[in-house]
Amino acid sequence: MANGNATPAVDGWFTTGDRPALLGTRCVQCGTVFFPRESSFCRNPGCAGERFDEVELSRRGRVWSYTDARYQPPPPYIARTDPYEPFALAAVELEAEGLVVMGQVADGFGVDDLTVGAPVELVVEPLYTDDDGATRTIWRWRPLAGDGAGTGAGDDSSGAGSPGATGEEGSR
Template sequence: MTATPAIEGWFTTGDQPALIGERCTTCATSYFPPTAAAAGFCRNPRCEGTEFEQVELSRRGTVWSYTDTRYQPPPPYSAPEPFAPFGLAAVELPEGIVVLGQVAAGYGPDDLRVGMHVELVVEPEHTGEALIWRWKPLAEGSAA
């Protein structure tokens, strides 16, 4: 079985995966997930824009905050048995938005610090049936 994105249209796969966002054509404010067009209006309260373009967001960002999961999330989340805690990172992208995601396989909260640079990767979730985006810490000196 070939894994497919857990949420179609939210990210690309391949060698250089990217999150797919929307940008208001009036004020250039970017959004993720891509739902602004469905709403029919720009979420920027100072903008009256109603047209949006799909854009690939930056693949690298900076850890804004992070935590770990010490309890198994309730359904409909599907967790591996036995449950193993995993890291979550809130990453600020150059577009000025913060995107939450799990930390890449092999990394945890002890590998993170606020302000460090991370890169988007796409990995199979625990069952291997779906692909999800995750944040992978970059080596010191790697720019966002």
């Protein structure tokens, strides 16, 4: 978990705290969900929607595919360690939203901990330290033991159906 002084590496893309979630938007008219947020015009070609609710996306999903970065990515990527330490990446399918969302994989996990279809959960962890020495955080996908992505008991996903904590976002 990120420490108390940590701030997200990008504004308004995810919540922090005990149950962090990605923040997207949902077209009020057709229900299409967008991540990153779309707040101007609905991109469903059959929809004229211009109003969107902010929604927290499901915190759990299933791995669509995965890889890792064995070599340090070029700037603007900021490596956290010197020498560089590889990290894993996963594309995760969120059933309720019908989205596949990219993310790094949580610290301590690599490609050997992943398979297509395996359940993962969203966490927030440090991404890099900025010029002022402050920790900047990012969402990551953490592998879950067993079949944790279901909709049964213990699934704390908020789903696309519930407006986010910050409420409705009006049209521009």
